[in-house]
Structure formats: C-alpha cells, structure tokens
Amino acid sequence: MGNIAGETSMNLIEFYEKDILAVYQNNPDKYEIYTDNFEGRISVRDDYYEALLQEQRNFIDVQFGFRTKKDGELALAVYVPDLKSSSDSEQNKWQGFKIKDESIFEKEDERFKLFFNRYIVGDWNIDNGVLFKIQLIVSEINSLTEMTLNTSLFKCDKDVYLAFPSAENDHKYQDAHKTVYGFLLDGLQMPAIKRLALIANTKLDKEIKKTLKALKQILPVRLHEEIIEPLRNVSNKRGPAAHNTREYANKFPAFSQFNSDMEEIYKSLNLLKEAIEKITSFSAEVCMKRKNKLEMLPKFDLARKKEIQPNYSIYKFNEIVGKTIEKVEIGFRENDKYHPDNELAFLHFTDGSILSISIASNFIQLQDTNKQEFSNKLKMQFHLNFVLPLIKNNLEDKK
Numbered sequence: 001m002g003n004i005a006g007e008t009s010m011n012l013i014e015f016y017e018k019d020i021l022a023v024y025q026n027n028p029d030k031y032e033i034y035t036d037n038f039e040g041r042i043s044v045r046d047d048y049y050e051a052l053l054q055e056q057r058n059f060i061d062v063q064f065g066f067r068t069k070k071d072g073e074l075a076l077a078v079y080v081p082d083l084k085s086s087s088d089s090e091q092n093k094w095q096g097f098k099i100k101d102e103s104i105f106e107k108e109d110e111r112f113k114l115f116f117n118r119y120i121v122g123d124w125n126i127d128n129g130v131l132f133k134i135q136l137i138v139s140e141i142n143s144l145t146e147m148t149l150n151t152s153l154f155k156c157d158k159d160v161y162l163a164f165p166s167a168e169n170d171h172k173y174q175d176a177h178k179t180v181y182g183f184l185l186d187g188l189q190m191p192a193i194k195r196l197a198l199i200a201n202t203k204l205d206k207e208i209k210k211t212l213k214a215l216k217q218i219l220p221v222r223l224h225e226e227i228i229e230p231l232r233n234v235s236n237k238r239g240p241a242a243h244n245t246r247e248y249a250n251k252f253p254a255f256s257q258f259n260s261d262m263e264e265i266y267k268s269l270n271l272l273k274e275a276i277e278k279i280t281s282f283s284a285e286v287c288m289k290r291k292n293k294l295e296m297l298p299k300f301d302l303a304r305k306k307e308i309q310p311n312y313s314i315y316k317f318n319e320i321v322g323k324t325i326e327k328v329e330i331g332f333r334e335n336d337k338y339h340p341d342n343e344l345a346f347l348h349f350t351d352g353s354i355l356s357i358s359i360a361s362n363f364i365q366l367q368d369t370n371k372q373e374f375s376n377k378l379k380m381q382f383h384l385n386f387v388l389p390l391i392k393n394n395l396e397d398k399k
Helices: 002-009 022-023 044-052 078-082 088-097 110-121 130-149 168-184 189-200 212-220 221-242 254-280 284-296 301-308 315-321 371-377
Strands: 013-018 031-034 040-046 061-068 076-081 325-332 344-348 354-360 380-387
Touching: 013 078, 013 088, 022 031, 022 088, 040 078, 040 110, 061 078, 076 078, 076 110, 076 130, 076 254, 130 189, 130 254, 130 284, 168 221, 168 254, 189 212, 189 284, 212 221, 221 254, 254 284, 315 354, 315 380
Parallel strands: none
Antiparallel strands: 013 076, 031 040, 040 061, 061 076, 325 344, 344 354, 354 380
C-alpha cells in the first residue's frame, strides 16, 4: 500500500467521514447516490439541475471509494479533481467532514486497493461491484422473458436507490435489505411466472398467491436451496425494517455482511437465468442483443399515419407483403443534377417482381436558401419503383 500513500500525498485522493453521505441521502429529489462494494458516486439529478435558473445551479459529480479505519468504520476516499470541479457551495459541504490524520486507517485495505487500482492506476480488468452485477443480470433475465414471454419477470431492470449500508449498524443493514426486497421480491411478476409454468408443463397450485412460492414450484428441486433461499434471506433480513418498532441500533459489520449476502443473491440470479434459458430454449445473450436492436429502431410518428396516401411513393411497400426475396442488389445511384449521390437497393422477388429503393429530396431547390430556412424545409423521402412480375396470357381462355 506504499504506492497508494504516495498518490494520496499528491492530492489525487482525500479522505472524508462517511457521514457526508447523509447530507445527500436526505435530498433524493436533488441528488443521486450510488454505492457498491468498493466504489460510489454522488451527482446532481439532471431533472433537478435543468429546472433551476442558471444562477441557482449547483453542480457535483464525485467519484469515491472506501477506506477502512482501524476501528472497523469506513471513510470515503474521494477523487479530488471531481470535488474541485464541483460548485463552491457543494465543496463547502464537505469541509467539516475532512480527515487529515491518515494514521487512523488500516495499512492493508483490499477494498480501497480495488478503487485505487481501477480509477487511479487505470486497471479496468477489476470486476464491477456486486450491486452493478445484480442489476445487469436482472436486465438479462428481463430481456430473456420479454423476448420469449412478451412480459418481464421483474418490474424494473435497475433501482437507483439500491445501495450498501450507510453505517456499520444493524438498522442500516436491515434498511439496505429492505431496498433489495423492493427491487427483487416485490418486483417479481406473476404473469411471467405463469407463462414460464405453461412452457415448462408445470401446473401451479391455485392457492399460491406469492410470487416467490410460485417461482419455486416451476424450478427443479435441486435448485431450490441455491436460488430461493438467498432471496428468502433478503425477506428475513429486511423484516425488522418493515414491521413493528425496532429496538435501538447495535454496532454491526453491515458493509461486509451485506456484500456477502449480495454475492449469494448474484449466484442465485445467475442460476435462475440459466433455468429460464433451459425452459424457454433461448439464451439471455441473444435476447438481450435483439432487445437492444429493437430499442434502436426509429419510432413512427403515429399522429401523421393518416397522411400516407395511395399515390405516395412509400405506399408501394404494401406491394411486397407476402413475397419472398430471392436476391438483393445494393450500391450507389448514378449521379445526375437532379439526384445527389445516394444509396440504392433492388429487392428481387421469386415471382420476378422488383422493388427499387432510393432516397429523394428537395435539396436542389433549396440550395440558395439560408441555413434556417434550409433546415425547416428540407425533406427526405423514399423513392420507390415497383416492377410487376411478367405474367403469361392464358391463350386457352381467350378462345
């Protein structure tokens, strides 16, 4: 850790009491706070920032890690250039929490070393934190079920409030589990489970109302302990934070225990993904790629749908419904003064018909207009030509 001490003395990293997080956590309408096993980030919410007048805007976007004190408590290891680029009013909030005596820290600190090596040394081979991985695999499961079942297993792909305990006591540990419960357990959706049961030829008990019990019923018995129990553990651990009145908080290794719990959740979700892949006969990777491509498709302006008339060039696309493409020709259109350089495609169909696809615009007519008028009046449209197939006359019918 000697090289780390050298870097901190170069003012790349400063240390602050973890209590500074509460300043921002108490204002969720203004700030986003992300924490994971070895890193975190505080930033101003875009919607809040944009709604303010220019002179009212305070900016902050700070990356930080964690440093373990000799008493077991955690401090924030803040990347100084981020903090220095924040608004003065934001920097002032941190001053009362600054730690100047670095002798209070453990010399060997694996969590801090991960942050340091990734963000200071630049070692991007270091794996992401467990909460990042949990939200990624939930996204993969949702892609898998959306593409195969037309509904997602979980309500959301991520939760901006998912975070590690903010203090080393049992209350904050329970609170962190409560958020995970809302994301994963409350997030399970019965319609997706019922459709999985249908594909798996599993008849769900009619009296089952809880999603976790229903999910358990469609999984192989050998996977119950590895998939269901870590999720049930979340329910048990969040209990005191959700029901009745709690006793006084007690000192507890909340951060490390929560990390261990989440590692089990990650393993559980990985096995769940594999089980659903087996039931649906599709891979999550393929489904996620398809979902991403679908989301990149441009959207139709439905308010203008009625504007398309039979005499419009684009209407000719209707002629190819039900036809089979035999071959495709692609290239560039021969230039002339009426047609600037553009791409061209011919679709050849098995019945002999052909559809040419190119782009037409009013670019030539607008060459002498100013930039504003050019931008407002420029139109780009498909230019389609549909060539009918050659159909033989039935001479016998004419006799």
